[in-house]
Amino acid sequence: MTRITLLALLGAALALTLLLGCAGLGLAVREGAVDEMLYWFPPGQRYQLIVRVGEDAMPWDRRGGRPTAINLWVHGRGTDWHIVNLLRLPLGPPRDPPQQ
Numbered sequence: 001m002t003r004i005t006l007l008a009l010l011g012a013a014l015a016l017t018l019l020l021g022c023a024g025l026g027l028a029v030r031e032g033a034v035d036e037m038l039y040w041f042p043p044g045q046r047y048q049l050i051v052r053v054g055e056d057a058m059p060w061d062r063r064g065g066r067p068t069a070i071n072l073w074v075h076g077r078g079t080d081w082h083i084v085n086l087l088r089l090p091l092g093p094p095r096d097p098p099q100q
Helices: 002-031
Strands: 035-039 049-055 068-075 084-092
Touching: 002 049, 002 068, 002 084
Parallel strands: none
Antiparallel strands: 035 049, 049 068, 068 084
């Protein structure tokens, strides 16, 4: 097997692992088993990768009642573009709270 083929297989395996992990986490958030998840990689730096699994809104918007989605952004502090949406995967409407 050539080196390029091996790298392509490893890249595809990594992408599939991340996709399955985020999808499972997204469904857990949608069903109410897990609270919303918000990750900033690396924290406090000029350029960041932001992953939000929960409400379909910008990372700093905390208002409720929105559909559930997986969002991935690139954020640049002090840049002209500020934030760019790379991925938006809708997972459906928010789950109603359980009846007491």
